[in-house]
Amino acid sequence: DAGVIQSPRHEVTEMGQEVTLRCKPISGHNSLFWYRQTMMRGLELLIYFNNNVPIDDSGMPEDRFSAKMPNASFSTLKIQPSEPRDSAVYFCASSLGGTNTGELFFGEGSRLTVL
Amino acid sequence: AQSVTQLGSHVSVSEGALVLLRCNYSSSVPPYLFWYVQYPNQGLQLLLKYTSAATLVKGINGFEAEFKKSETSFHLTKPSAHMSDAAEYFCALAERGAQKLVFGQGTRLTINP
Numbered sequence: 001d002a003g004v005i006q007s008p009r010h011e012v013t014e015m016g017q018e019v020t021l022r023c024k025p026i027s028g029h030n031s032l033f034w035y036r037q038t039m040m041r042g043l044e045l046l047i048y049f050n051n052n053v054p055i056d057d058s059g060m061p062e063d064r065f066s067a068k069m070p071n072a073s074f075s076t077l078k079i080q081p082s083e084p085r086d087s088a089v090y091f092c093a094s095s096l097g098g099t100n101t102g103e104l105f106f107g108e109g110s111r112l113t114v115l
Numbered sequence: 116a117q118s119v120t121q122l123g124s125h126v127s128v129s130e131g132a133l134v135l136l137r138c139n140y141s142s143s144v145p146p147y148l149f150w151y152v153q154y155p156n157q158g159l160q161l162l163l164k165y166t167s168a169a170t171l172v173k174g175i176n177g178f179e180a181e182f183k184k185s186e187t188s189f190h191l192t193k194p195s196a197h198m199s200d201a202a203e204y205f206c207a208l209a210e211r212g213a214q215k216l217v218f219g220q221g222t223r224l225t226i227n228p
Contacts, residue, residue, distance in 0.1 A: 108157055
């Protein structure tokens with residue numbers, strides 16, 4: 001079975017450019033999470049969706065970040081305009097029934113470098 | 116507020132030695148607790164979880180963890196380290212009824228030959 005699929009795996013861009021990260025969750029999972037991982041701050045939950053509806057976006061750093069989930073099989077995380085401090089690995093994860101089941105299935109991440 | 120503290124950002128053991136990775140938590144209600152492992156350039160995968168059944172939980176790859184309410188701890192152990200155990204390990208907490216998973220800062224485990 002295919003796991004969580006993220007694209008691109010690596011992105012290098014210049015400050016001010018728009019960045020779009022994409023995620024395809026595991027088929028049948030109804031919860032989707034976006035995390036950011038940096039050396040300084042560790043793993044941070046940015047936003048999560050349940051049944052395609054954003055439930056908690058309190059972790060989104062600022063208005064430059066936005067996330068959408070137009071259907072059950074696709075989500076995007078957009079940064080516009082990007083800044084060097086946005087450089088990080090962004091993970092998408094999905095689960096069946098939310099984290100109370102304990103098992104989040106993570107993608108391999110999108111490593112973003114903003115110059 | 117709920118939080119997870121992992122003691123030691125880096126742990127180094129010899130192959131065949133005991134592995135002990137420490138995790139303490141803070142939560143206003145009895146939590147669910149998890150250990151995840153991250154291999155280089157990969158996402159995280161679940162090692163084991165505590166959801167209020169047995170306090171000693173066994174996971175994959177020979178790892179186990181014990182929930183100790185009196186100590187608010189959930190330490191991860193493995194009797195004999197293997198080179199393939201080298202990775203970063205994350206302790207995490209979820210409050211019952213909540214969907215958010217809060218992660219600790221991670222502990223990088225190095226195995227010496």
